Amino acid sequence: MLGERVLLGPGPSLLPPEVSAALSEPMVGHMDPDLFPVLEETVSLLRDVFQTENELTLPISGTGHAGMEAALLHMVKPGERLVVCSAGFFADRLAEIARRIGAEVIRVEAPWGKPVDPADLEKMLKAASGPGASCVAAVHVETSTGVLHPIRDLARVARAHGAMVLVDAVASLAGAETPVDNWEIDACYSGSQKCLSAPPGMAPISVNARTRGRFSPATYYLDLELLWKYWGSGHAYHHTVPVQFVYAMRAALRLVMDEGLAARFERHWRNTRALWAGLQAMGLELLVDEPHRSPTITTVRIPDGADDAKVRTRLLREYNIEIAGGLGPLRGKIWRIGLMGHSSQMRHVLTLLSALEAVLASEGVKAARGAAIAQTVASR
Ligand SMILES: Cc1ncc(COP(=O)(O)O)c(C=O)c1O
Missing domain, CATH: 3.40.640.10 (Type I PLP-dependent aspartate aminotransferase-like (Major domain))
Structure with a gap:
């Protein structure tokens, strides 16, 4: 298994x-x-x-x-x-x-x-x-x-x-x-x-x-x-x-x-906004301008110095977390993070942010450390 x-x-x-x-x-x-x-x-x-x-x-x-x-x-x-x-x-x-x-x-x-x-x-x-x-x-x-x-x-x-x-x-x-x-x-x-x-x-x-x-x-x-x-x-x-x-x-x-549909949509927005806050507190840049962002999928630019496949593989192997890379012209440029249905939970947002922060730090990528969780929690 x-x-x-x-x-x-x-x-x-x-x-x-x-x-x-x-x-x-x-x-x-x-x-x-x-x-x-x-x-x-x-x-x-x-x-x-x-x-x-x-x-x-x-x-x-x-x-x-x-x-x-x-x-x-x-x-x-x-x-x-x-x-x-x-x-x-x-x-x-x-x-x-x-x-x-x-x-x-x-x-x-x-x-x-x-x-x-x-x-x-x-x-x-x-x-x-x-x-x-x-x-x-x-x-x-x-x-x-x-x-x-x-x-x-x-x-x-x-x-x-x-x-x-x-x-x-x-x-x-x-x-x-x-x-x-x-x-x-x-x-x-x-x-x-x-x-x-x-x-x-x-x-x-x-x-x-x-x-x-x-x-x-x-x-x-x-x-x-x-x-x-x-x-x-x-x-x-x-x-x-x-x-x-x-x-x-x-x-x-x-x-x-x-x-309830209204409560479910609200949950998706709340958790996704918390994820945005955490990613941005790490100094990462989101691909889409805020008014056009989806509450279900977030796309974040891969920071300079990070190896796309290596970071995703480490998240999967070391932390059991799956995120995806970009498709077509965005391949190698973005990561795609889904917070959909049962995956849209605050505990998963916090787990991902901590794991990503740890992986980026150990890969020597310059990203603000320790800020993401505080910012995410504050955004709730
Ligand atoms: C927007 C959109 N349309 C269609 C599809 C195709 O769905 P499936 O892979 O289940 O055939 C996907 C799959 O990711 C999708 O995201």
């Missing part, structure tokens, strides 16, 4: 004991009538977490990418125009999947570490020639940069131009406010392993009536109407759902709603 890790990377996050216990529920068949109430409760809890009345709300068997692919397959037909608000790795992934589907992909860009400006989306939608965009896609928390996108404003602009709105909430659902109905999001997907703190392997998705029935996508496994026939009241066989993951998802969702 591997030692217990403190998972403070951009996912997966730590599992609460109730979720670990749910993984050992007795095996039952996916068509067992006793499983059906579990499916129904899971769907109902998911609607609460997405803050939606959308009927078609369910967890896809598959990781966040399955949610991304399913959403795109139902939102854009081959030949239709998709605008991607592009400022990081996961927006690029959305654009690439859409390209493979045969969509005409147009990007509104911002440098990595900045959010896409709704005014730039507006300009682009106004200037675009030919048929309008059928859909605008955006990543709520861009995990590669730690930016929290202004989804409400981007969605407003998209709708004003007659486009539908697709949102990646993989690193935000249950960690940052994502009210699907209130923000008039047409399709929203997430992943089980981040702020929901369930194991990787399920992708919650919710689509509204406008999205449903537009056309029948060229997929069987990810056909949401077919999936709904299993998850909804019919419970007709579609594929063999991973039953233990369903139990784990239900347990995770129950915990989210027991805590």
Whole structure:
């Protein structure tokens, strides 16, 4: 057995004991009538977490990418125009999947570490020639940069131009406010392993009536109407759902709603702000300007003299703590620290700061010593 890790990377996050216990529920068949109430409760809890009345709300068997692919397959037909608000790795992934589907992909860009400006989306939608965009896609928390996108404003602009709105909430659902109905999001997907703190392997998705029935996508496994026939009241066989993951998802969702969405979002903000205070007290620089920082992922510039891989390996080997390095143009330049779901706890913030301080000091990196903990505690 591997030692217990403190998972403070951009996912997966730590599992609460109730979720670990749910993984050992007795095996039952996916068509067992006793499983059906579990499916129904899971769907109902998911609607609460997405803050939606959308009927078609369910967890896809598959990781966040399955949610991304399913959403795109139902939102854009081959030949239709998709605008991607592009400022990081996961927006690029959305654009690439859409390209493979045969969509005409147009990007509104911002440098990595900045959010896409709704005014730039507006300009682009106004200037675009030919048929309008059928859909605008955006990543709520861009995990590669730690930016929290202004989804409400981007969605407003998209709708004003007659486009539908697709949102990646993989690193935000249950960690940052994502009210699907209130923000008039047409399709929203997430992943089980981040702020929901369930194991990787399920992708919650919710689509509204406008999205449903537009056309029948060229997929069987990810056909949401077919999936709904299993998850909804019919419970007709579609594929063999991973039953233990369903139990784990239900347990995770129950915990989210027991805590309450508002309290949960507040906890994520509080712990992340404490982390920022500690990192800055050490003299480290955060990548993202404060108004655009996410409450779930923090990105910090690697200080001069620190060896990216060596520091991360020492944190893992000596302190059992996982954080992640940068992706794409930010590789070797930043560390990514996730405080998501069950990982978002003050004790983990303090453990990470002390361990990082110890590792940087012994690597001879110039960083203020002893200040981080005091500053973190004072910031609470
Ligand atoms: C914002 C975002 N979207 C999509 C994904 C893809 O999810 P998965 O790795 O579970 O397929 C990730 C994974 O980190 C992500 O952070």
